[in-house]
Amino acid sequence: MPVSTQQQPGRATSTIGVALIDGTPLVREGLSSLLNRTAGLRFLGSAESAQVGLRLCQRLRPDVVLVDAALDPRGQLSHVLSAAGGSMRVLLLIDDARRTNQYIAGALAAGVAGVIRRSAQPNELLRAIQAVHTEGRYLDPALAPALAAPAPRAQQTPRQPLSRREHQVLQLIADGLENQAIADILYVSVETVRTHVKSILRKLSSRDRTHAVAVAFRSGVLVVDEQSPGSRPARD
Template identity: 30%
Template sequence: MSGQHDGPEPGEDAPIRVLVVDDHEVLATSLAAVLDREPDLRSVGVAPTLEKARSLVRTTTPDVVLLDHRMPDGDGVAAIADLLRLRPSLRIVMLTASAADHVLVSAIEAGASGFVSKTRSLNEVTAAVRAAASGEAVISPEMLARLLPRLHRGGRSRHEELTEREREVLDLVADGLTNSAIAERLVVSVHTVRNHIANLSAKLGAHSKLEALSIAVREGLLPDS
């Protein structure tokens, strides 16, 4: 998981609004309490079901959702598309325990911003929230390298729609680099990198950096992909 981030994007000084979606009451309320103790984070609710999650996304306008992939009324991964339709700017971080690779791949392709294990420390969970809010892919380079070959391939290429610099940024994203690391490599500002990622994501129809990467793999936009 990338613990690096460039600061929250939802607002200059506004706290990052987080919705916790998990049917384990003790875990969910504990996470919400931890979030509320952080000056730059705010819990906007706890949802024990996907139905409640959809309702709270409509009414509380969160920036980030921490989403369990196993919910009593459905599959959390399958609900990602619904949540993003309700709020396209939403960043969704999957809460995982021992999810199989095919589940993680499906989450990436659905638009998740990344993953955080339930066994991680609370500090790592809050770092994941901040990273997702700032547009980072919340995934370790090792996990990315493992999952990248498993992403689905095939489909029409939009290669001509991306600029040379956007393709260069996309390649560095595939290498697991954070926005800050990409900026350093290209000798540009982090703001410029964010703009490139926002532009290429819009061209590919992606909600997150990871989803943009999955579309790029599917459409053959990456070297040797």
């Protein structure tokens, strides 16, 4: 069955509505049972494909949507869901094949609020759902060492240090923001942001924005628990 939903009128504001996009029927069945019996959570529905999952989320507007990483190999689904607006947060379920710093950094750059191992224990998943809903960020402790693993010596630091403004731009890119949104937050023009991005790519020897975020995490330019720069920085 491609999609299943459970709707009840009058959901309490303290209840977290959760949806699931996952290609494995057994996982969909097991998680729906777990969420339905957990106080404070309400399972809204599930979908077995990215396309159906998008329609499901557009209709039900969950607070948290769990996404199977196998259905989102390039981060496009996570980016669309994260950019949809409102309070919906994406929690990515990562399998062993994608348990790499490059994939995790790319997922964070695409806008996911949290990442957790697909093999995590039920209580860990429940904590992750609560965290992405209340704090807007969660990183599975078992995945943090992979993300923070040092690169080979020749790549540990960029050839030139980033300026303060470039570092702010890079943080915002890692939060999944596009150039216009970054320009609005930093009170600069879009062209100025593009100039900063070009400089960041050059200094980090990166081929694109996602690669720059991955390099930055590996080299320590960005750290996993670094405070999100969502609040507006002071003008230069």
